[in-house]
Amino acid sequence: MTSTIPYLKVCGMRQPENLAAVAALRPDFLGFIFYPKSSRYVGTQLSQKELAALPAGIRKVGVFVDENTEAVLARVAELGLDLVQLHGHETPAQCATIQAAGVPVIKAFSVGEEFDFEQLKPYVGSADYFLFDTKGAQPGGNGTAFDWNLLSSYNLPVPYFLAGGLSIEQADTLRNLQLPGLFALDLNSRFETEPGVKDAELLRQLFIELRS
Numbered sequence: 043m044t045s046t047i048p049y050l051k052v053c054g055m056r057q058p059e060n061l062a063a064v065a066a067l068r069p070d071f072l073g074f075i076f077y078p079k080s081s082r083y084v085g086t087q088l089s090q091k092e093l094a095a096l097p098a099g100i101r102k103v104g105v106f107v108d109e110n111t112e113a114v115l116a117r118v119a120e121l122g123l124d125l126v127q128l129h130g131h132e133t134p135a136q137c138a139t140i141q142a143a144g145v146p147v148i149k150a151f152s153v154g155e156e157f158d159f160e161q162l163k164p165y166v167g168s169a170d171y172f173l174f175d176t177k178g179a180q181p182g183g184n185g186t187a188f189d190w191n192l193l194s195s196y197n198l199p200v201p202y203f204l205a206g207g208l209s210i211e212q213a214d215t216l217r218n219l220q221l222p223g224l225f226a227l228d229l230n231s232r233f234e235t236e237p238g239v240k241d242a243e244l245l246r247q248l249f250i251e252l253r254s
């Protein structure tokens with residue numbers, strides 16, 4: 043993990059064949075939405091067997107919104123998830139409890155026209171990563187980008203995922219991003235043929251642009 047190229051996460055997977063096609067591109071992370079109100083809700087469409095068959099090295103992320111700790115940990119155990127992404131109003135205490143159970147935590151925050159970085163400080167030590175997503179009508183998956191310049195003065199010791207409407211049109215900008223603390227790019231609704239079904243060819247094009 044010494045490259046300056048951010049790691050790549052593809053989120054919102056829920057169909058076995060599509061999962062295999064995207065996994066073949068070797069993203070660093072694959073995300074599965076466990077928020078029942080999402081159009082990308084994975085439900086029972088993917089089994090432990092299908093997730094276990096993913097290539098070694100791809101880390102499996104469960105995405106939860108204001109879910110209780112027991113339910114989160116039960117999903118982690120059931121499906122062999124490697125990390126959880128907490129995309130609601132989870133407290134530092136809940137993040138710490140999940141971390142203490144041995145599960146790394148990505149804590150998501152919604153970014154509007156302005157962002158108060160002070161709200162992050164209580165989470166330093168109980169989140170392994172932050173994730174910055176655009177504020178919108180839904181907790182996530184809104185498909186719109188925020189002004190990434192807001193992150194240019196980021197100075198906390200927690201690396202972060204950049205999310206929110208990332209698209210192929212931004213490939214040049216994404217390739218040249220120089221943001222302090224940037225760890226990974228999170229690709230979701232802008233790479234879909236329908237909710238929860240990723241366009242593997244479009245993702246392939248972006249991966250080539252970012253990794254070449």
Ligand SMILES: O=C(O)c1ccccc1N[C@@H]1O[C@H](COP(=O)(O)O)[C@@H](O)[C@H]1O
Binds near residue numbers: 173
């Ligand atoms: O994608 C969803 O439906 C979703 C629902 C609830 C919480 C998070 C969700 N997805 C996350 O949203 C961001 C941004 O996605 P987009 O690029 O704006 O579509 C991403 O981190 C997804 O993991």
